[in-house]
Amino acid sequence: MKPRVKQFSFVDHGQGPAASLPYLPIELTLTNRTQLVEALVDSGSAVNVLPYDVGLQLGAIWEQQTIPVQLTGNLAREEARALVVSAKIAEFASVKLAFAWSKLNTIPVILGQVNFFMEFDVCFFRSRGVFRIFEIEPKKER
Amino acid sequence: MSLAELEPVVRTLPRAEKLQLVRLLVNELVREDDEVARFMGENREFPVWTPLEAVDAAQSLMQALEAGQSVA
Numbered sequence: 775m776k777p778r779v780k781q782f783s784f785v786d787h788g789q790g791p792a793a794s795l796p797y798l799p800i801e802l803t804l805t806n807r808t809q810l811v812e813a814l815v816d817s818g819s820a821v822n823v824l825p826y827d828v829g830l831q832l833g834a835i836w837e838q839q840t841i842p843v844q845l846t847g848n849l850a851r852e853e854a855r856a857l858v859v860s861a862k863i864a865e866f867a868s869v870k871l872a873f874a875w876s877k878l879n880t881i882p883v884i885l886g887q888v889n890f891f892m893e894f895d896v897c898f899f900r901s902r903g904v905f906r907i908f909e910i911e912p913k914k915e916r
Numbered sequence: 917m918s919l920a921e922l923e924p925v926v927r928t929l930p931r932a933e934k935l936q937l938v939r940l941l942v943n944e945l946v947r948e949d950d951e952v953a954r955f956m957g958e959n960r961e962f963p964v965w966t967p968l969e970a971v972d973a974a975q976s977l978m979q980a981l982e983a984g985q986s987v988a
Contacts, residue, residue: 792955820970821977841980846970848963854973856980872977874967881965888974889981 778909780864784900785812796898796905798885803860803868804832811883815896815905819886823849824873828883829857834875843874852877866909869893 784794797812802824809831823845829836839855857875862868872889885891895908926937967973 790955814965816966818966818968820967820974823965823967841976841983843973843976844970845967845973847967848965849967856977858980858984870981872981874970874973874977884965884967886967888977 778866779906780866781904781906784903784905791903794900794903797882798863798905798907800883800885801862802828802832802871802883803862804834804857807831807833813883813885815890816884816886817891817896819884821845821884821886821888822871822873822890823854823881823884823886824857824859824875825879825881825883826875826877827879829873829875832859836875839875845874845876849874849876849878849881863894863907866894866907 782796782798785797786794796815798815800811800813802809802811809828811828821843834857836855839857841856843854843856844850845852845854854874854876856872858870858872860868861871870889871885871893893910895910896905897908898905926934929937
């Protein structure tokens with residue numbers, strides 16, 4: 775069976791086409807709370823990253839997260855902990871994504887190699903202002 | 917002055933000045949590209965949040981996935 779694919783447009787947030795970035799609308803769910811967020815598809819990022827407030831909006835409790843995560847670069851100055859949530863893109867099947875839940879709020883939701891790029895293949899067509907997300911294989915609900 | 921007139925002069929430049937010339941030409945091309953030059957030249961900040969080479973972080977998250985860690 776051919777993998778399913780969905781195309782999305784780069785987003786410039788009103789700053790003009792030179793500032794366009796691949797932001798992906800993605801639904802994150804934890805227990806019974808769901809948040810629709812715009813997440814930056816960042817192939818240079820080793821991990822997925824979640825800002826503090828988004829985790830709180832999902833009902834996550836900081837003190838209950840027990841796996842510390844050491845981030846690098848501009849994110850290194852604040853503590854982060856592992857948080858696994860369900861994620862849904864358009865009509866694709868839900869997958870589990872592990873995030874480094876950071877204490878920072880001045881950051882976007884970031885989708886990185888672990889484990890967004892393990893669950894989906896991505897092609898960027900920057901010259902055309904679009905990118906495509908491919909299901910690696912049709913999945914049952916996890 | 918045409919490229920044909922410039923070329924013999926350029927060939928006589930020392931290596932360091934040839935590299936400077938390349939940089940000068942690149943900067944000129946960027947300036948001529950109005951949209952990119954305007955975007956880059958407006959005293960903007962370009963925050964980079966990408967956690968590069970966060971190998972330990974990646975391993976921690978893989979462990980969390982394998983353990984099925986989530987808030988009850």
